[in-house]
Amino acid sequence: MSDSPHDMVHDGAYEAEAYGLHVPHSSKKEILTVFVVLAVLTGIEFVLAFAMHPSVARTIIFLVLTIFKAAGIVLYFMHMKHELKRLMYSVLLPLIFIVYLVALLIIETQG
Amino acid sequence: MSTEITIENGGNVWDGRRLALGATYGKVMMWFFLLSDAFTFSAFLTAYGFFRFSSTTWPSPEVVFQSFPIFAPHGGWPLVFVGLMTFILIASSLTMVLAVEAGHRKDNKSVVRYLVFTIIGGATFLSCQAYEWSHLLHQGLWIGISNNDFQVTEEMADGEHHGGEDAKEWIATRRIFYPVKTVIDGEEWNIGGEEKHEGTRMLGPDYFPKSDKPVLDYNGVAYMNGHGDYINPGDAEMVLPSGETMMFGKLFFFITGFHGFHVFSGVVILVILLTMVVKGMMAKRGHYEMVEKVGLYWHFVDLVWVFVFTLFYLI
Numbered sequence: 001m002s003d004s005p006h007d008m009v010h011d012g013a014y015e016a017e018a019y020g021l022h023v024p025h026s027s028k029k030e031i032l033t034v035f036v037v038l039a040v041l042t043g044i045e046f047v048l049a050f051a052m053h054p055s056v057a058r059t060i061i062f063l064v065l066t067i068f069k070a071a072g073i074v075l076y077f078m079h080m081k082h083e084l085k086r087l088m089y090s091v092l093l094p095l096i097f098i099v100y101l102v103a104l105l106i107i108e109t110q111g
Numbered sequence: 112m113s114t115e116i117t118i119e120n121g122g123n124v125w126d127g128r129r130l131a132l133g134a135t136y137g138k139v140m141m142w143f144f145l146l147s148d149a150f151t152f153s154a155f156l157t158a159y160g161f162f163r164f165s166s167t168t169w170p171s172p173e174v175v176f177q178s179f180p181i182f183a184p185h186g187g188w189p190l191v192f193v194g195l196m197t198f199i200l201i202a203s204s205l206t207m208v209l210a211v212e213a214g215h216r217k218d219n220k221s222v223v224r225y226l227v228f229t230i231i232g233g234a235t236f237l238s239c240q241a242y243e244w245s246h247l248l249h250q251g252l253w254i255g256i257s258n259n260d261f262q263v264t265e266e267m268a269d270g271e272h273h274g275g276e277d278a279k280e281w282i283a284t285r286r287i288f289y290p291v292k293t294v295i296d297g298e299e300w301n302i303g304g305e306e307k308h309e310g311t312r313m314l315g316p317d318y319f320p321k322s323d324k325p326v327l328d329y330n331g332v333a334y335m336n337g338h339g340d341y342i343n344p345g346d347a348e349m350v351l352p353s354g355e356t357m358m359f360g361k362l363f364f365f366i367t368g369f370h371g372f373h374v375f376s377g378v379v380i381l382v383i384l385l386t387m388v389v390k391g392m393m394a395k396r397g398h399y400e401m402v403e404k405v406g407l408y409w410h411f412v413d414l415v416w417v418f419v420f421t422l423f424y425l426i
Contacts, residue, residue: 028212035205039198042420046194049173049425059426066421070414077208077410079403084133091142098153105157109165 034076041065141404145411148373152415155369156422159362163426166355172424175359178246193424196239197416200374203232204413211406214399219388222402226385229409233378240371244364252360254368363423370419373412380405 045065052058075081080088125131132139163169173189182188210225384405393399 028209031205031208031212035201038201042194042197042201045421045425046190049190054426062421062425066417069417073204073410073414073417077204077413078407079211087132087134087139087142090132091146094146095149098150098157101153101157102160105161106164109161 030076034072038069038072041069135400137400137404138407141407145407148411149415152369152418155362155366156418159366159422160426162358162362163422166358169355170359172426175247176243176424180242190424192239192243193420196236196243197420199232199236199239200413200416203229203236204410206232207406207409211399211403214393214402217394217397217399219391219394222388222393222399223385226381226388226402230378230381230385233374233381233409237371237374237378240367240374244367247360247363252356252363254361254364367419367423370412370415373415377405377409377412380408 045062048058048061052061074092080091130136134142176193177186177189178184179188179192183191206225206228210222210229213221213225384401387393387401388399393401
């Protein structure tokens with residue numbers, strides 16, 4: 001037996017399956033539900049762009065809806081919800097730097 | 112099968128021989144590539160937000176983006192076209208995730224079908240973006256110094272646009288212009304749209320350093336020539352966009368261009384993937400993980416668009 005982990009994978013077998021891992025995937029019903037939610041949220045944003053005058057409140061509503069949509073895409077379309085927590089945190093936690101940058105700029109532009 | 116990795120023979124999960132993050136190397140690296148790309152995009156989008164919220168005036172999206180090919184080429188359908196583009200991209204994300212799902216079932220035929228739909232969606236999105244780019248270019252926006260000056264000179268020279276009212280109408284039909292209140296040196300000015308500005312304001316000659324022609328500032332704030340002399344608005348030969356409008360143009364073309372390049376790359380990668388699937392390479396391998404990895408990239412492109420849509424078109 002070789003030391004290389006790749007040698008443990010049989011030729012033609014899915015590497016993840018060969019390691020005895022559950023390959024994450026979403027059911028068709030879940031996918032379609034997320035799609036409908038994304039479409040509806042976009043529709044709400046579209047309506048609000050005309051129904052509300054530009055204001056801080058409207059901007060916050062838009063950003064919250066956007067983050068909901070982004071979460072839907074990452075968690076369900078990209079199957080992040082079904083990945084190991086370790087991978088999830090490795091990818092998602094560094095995004096805190098973006099929040100930090102945005103927070104700094106919001107504070108500074110209030111000047 | 113468990114979602115957790117079983118640690119055999121008491122070994123450490125990080126000592127090799129197992130997938131420490133529960134995904135194959137290729138997939139983990141795709142995730143980290145996307146993370147780095149997320150930082151790049153967020154730097155651009157944050158810069159946009161920074162300029163947007165620290166400016167006293169800014170072009171209004173429902174005024175800038177209101178044309179629709181064939182049905183409303185000269186405006187009147189605000190945000191409809193970009194709404195359609197967004198829907199197309201989300202729909203292509205749906206067909207992509209369905210291709211991944213078909214891959215899990217090892218259903219080669221369905222994978223091919225959904226990949227074709229995804230490619231069509233991506234190509235349609237790119238075509239829509241080409242239309243929108245060309246539309247804004249013709250309105251005089253661009254990353255660099257716009258060719259707006261030359262265009263205005265042509266239009267005004269052809270005899271159609273003379274006199275103060277014509278000049279104002281010309282500005283109004285540019286669509287980028289929108290009524291705002293702005294503060295210049297502590298004084299409030301109503302400019303643009305139906306509202307007439309309350310007066311003229313002289314800006315120093317250095318405001319139009321390169322011009323020796325009579326210039327009308329895009330905001331209607333300054334009527335003057337390059338030598339700093341006051342002129343009649345109707346005698347203007349050039350209309351300059353406001354600084355904020357030009358900034359908007361630069362950011363719009365750069366950021367949507369960077370995103371569009373991602374979409375274009377995605378379409379190319381999808382076409383390569385499709386030929387591989389059609390040739391039966393995935394079926395031969397026994398798994399469709401390549402579809403999953405391309406899918407991650409494609410969803411990321413959609414994800415970025417969700418933010419671009421909010422920042423450029425809604426806020």
